[in-house]
Amino acid sequence: MTLDKLPPFTICCTRITAVGTRPMDQILTLAGQNLLSPVILCFVLGLAAALARSDLTFPEAIAKGMSLYLLFSIGFKGGASVAEHGADLRLGLAVLVGVVLSLILPFVAYALLRGLSRGISATDAAAVAGHYGSISIVTFVAISSLLQARGISIEGYMVAVAAAMEAPAIVSALWLATRSGGGGKITPDLWHEILLNGSIVLLLGAFIIGWITGERGLAEIAPLIVTPFKGVLCLFLLDMGIVAGRGLRNARGIITPGVLAFGVLMPLVGATFGALAGLALGLSVGGLAVMMALTASASYIAVPAAMRVALPRANPALYLTLALAITFPFNLTLGIPLFMALASTLAGG
Amino acid sequence: MKMHAAKRVEIMVEAVMENQITRSLTAAGVTGFTILPVLGGSGRSGQWTREGSVSRASGMIAVVCLIAPQRLDHLLETLFPVLNDHIGVVSVTDTQILRAERF
Numbered sequence: 001m002t003l004d005k006l007p008p009f010t011i012c013c014t015r016i017t018a019v020g021t022r023p024m025d026q027i028l029t030l031a032g033q034n035l036l037s038p039v040i041l042c043f044v045l046g047l048a049a050a051l052a053r054s055d056l057t058f059p060e061a062i063a064k065g066m067s068l069y070l071l072f073s074i075g076f077k078g079g080a081s082v083a084e085h086g087a088d089l090r091l092g093l094a095v096l097v098g099v100v101l102s103l104i105l106p107f108v109a110y111a112l113l114r115g116l117s118r119g120i121s122a123t124d125a126a127a128v129a130g131h132y133g134s135i136s137i138v139t140f141v142a143i144s145s146l147l148q149a150r151g152i153s154i155e156g157y158m159v160a161v162a163a164a165m166e167a168p169a170i171v172s173a174l175w176l177a178t179r180s181g182g183g184g185k186i187t188p189d190l191w192h193e194i195l196l197n198g199s200i201v202l203l204l205g206a207f208i209i210g211w212i213t214g215e216r217g218l219a220e221i222a223p224l225i226v227t228p229f230k231g232v233l234c235l236f237l238l239d240m241g242i243v244a245g246r247g248l249r250n251a252r253g254i255i256t257p258g259v260l261a262f263g264v265l266m267p268l269v270g271a272t273f274g275a276l277a278g279l280a281l282g283l284s285v286g287g288l289a290v291m292m293a294l295t296a297s298a299s300y301i302a303v304p305a306a307m308r309v310a311l312p313r314a315n316p317a318l319y320l321t322l323a324l325a326i327t328f329p330f331n332l333t334l335g336i337p338l339f340m341a342l343a344s345t346l347a348g349g
Numbered sequence: 350m351k352m353h354a355a356k357r358v359e360i361m362v363e364a365v366m367e368n369q370i371t372r373s374l375t376a377a378g379v380t381g382f383t384i385l386p387v388l389g390g391s392g393r394s395g396q397w398t399r400e401g402s403v404s405r406a407s408g409m410i411a412v413v414c415l416i417a418p419q420r421l422d423h424l425l426e427t428l429f430p431v432l433n434d435h436i437g438v439v440s441v442t443d444t445q446i447l448r449a450e451r452f
Contacts, residue, residue: 057398057400057401058400058401059400059401060399060400060401060402060408063400063401063402063403064403067403189368189369192368193365239401242401243401243402243403246398246401250395250396250397300403300404300406301403301404302404304404304406304407305365305404305405305406307406308363308365308366308406308435309365309366309369312363312434312435312436313434316406316407316436317395320404320406320407
């Protein structure tokens with residue numbers, strides 16, 4: 001077999017190995033290719049436009065519509081993939097591991113943040129920790145799309161893992177806040193916010209529909225959920241770039257060196273946990289990269305809303321800026337290529 | 350035409366609190382209210398806009414109701430525990446209404 005007949009990602013890895021290039025060069029090559037993809041360039045455009053104070057903006061309804069589309073599409077495709085390949089014990093194990101990671105990571109994040117930024121209150125640290133135990137579904141969508149573009153498949157059930165990792169971190173965060181006297185009771189309203197959050201309902205619902213209807217169902221609606229997917233993702237990331245840029249513009253006084261260091265270091269710490277868990281589960285290269293991206297990411301849809309209900313005294317500007325304006329761009333530009341390179345090294349055989 | 354004195358209560362609060370607020374209003378006997386989306390604004394945390402926002406965490410709503418003056422204290426006492434720690438503003442304005450029996 002010649003190198004040119006291998007799928008794109010394999011070509012990249014094989015050539016690098018063949019010439020004896022160092023892993024750092026591999027990461028930089030992937031980072032360069034990643035940065036020049038339309039998805040990332042759209043995010044950069046939005047970020048630059050917001051920082052330059054352009055009036056470019058998406059109406060709230062369109063942003064929410066695109067988010068619903070992406071959640072439905074990724075959930076359905078994940079379910080269809082499970083239907084095609086069959087569900088086994090690994091699905092249940094992966095979901096269980098995801099839940100455990102989501103419960104544990106807030107404790108790590110809490111300790112790291114309080115260690116790096118001593119002036120931060122226990123309530124603020126607990127709220128931030130909840131975000132880093134949960135996941136960013138957009139980061140999940142972005143890495144899935146980039147892996148797919150390189151011909152690397154992921155386990156379909158990773159969608160269910162992502163959905164399962166959304167909420168447990170909230171419970172850990174509230175326990176941390178309660179222990180430090182910062183409040184954080186789990187009320188029926190909060191349970192409602194956590195379990196019936198629209199993004200989780202749609203993601204899981206679409207996953208189940210995809211699982212039930214399988215490849216036949218996917219083929220029926222492919223013109224809607226497959227073909228336009230990447231274009232919608234580009235527009236959505238353009239919007240995310242605008243929101244992140246706006247957050248950065250207003251971040252003066254919030255982002256101290258310690259907080260900034262946390263926003264960059266915590267994804268790497270989380271990814272290490274994800275890598276260990278993924279290797280223990282025996283995930284494929286794609287699955288491992290996705291698991292690392294999930295544990296490296298921070299929620300900015302489900303958890304912020306839950307924290308506003310449960311921990312109203314925590315500063316929303318701090319956790320939204322950290323999750324959206326620091327960690328998300330870091331993961332999108334540098335984190336994802338790093339996770340993909342490490343996954344191919346660790347699980348590539 | 351005869352007008353009647355009334356109070357206009359405007360509650361500017363985080364969008365995530367919508368259910369709790371409307372439940373408190375109902376518990377206080379206020380069954381007529383209007384919920385309006387807030388486009389953006391500025392407060393102690395700086396400027397914000399709802400444009401481009403996906404999460405409900407950063408959005409605000411305005412809940413407006415008109416009530417008879419004698420019911421105001423009970424309404425505010427019911428609302429206070431719900432609103433106390435949350436971002437927002439409650440304002441009360443003297444106003445006049447046409448059909449007093451409805452409030």
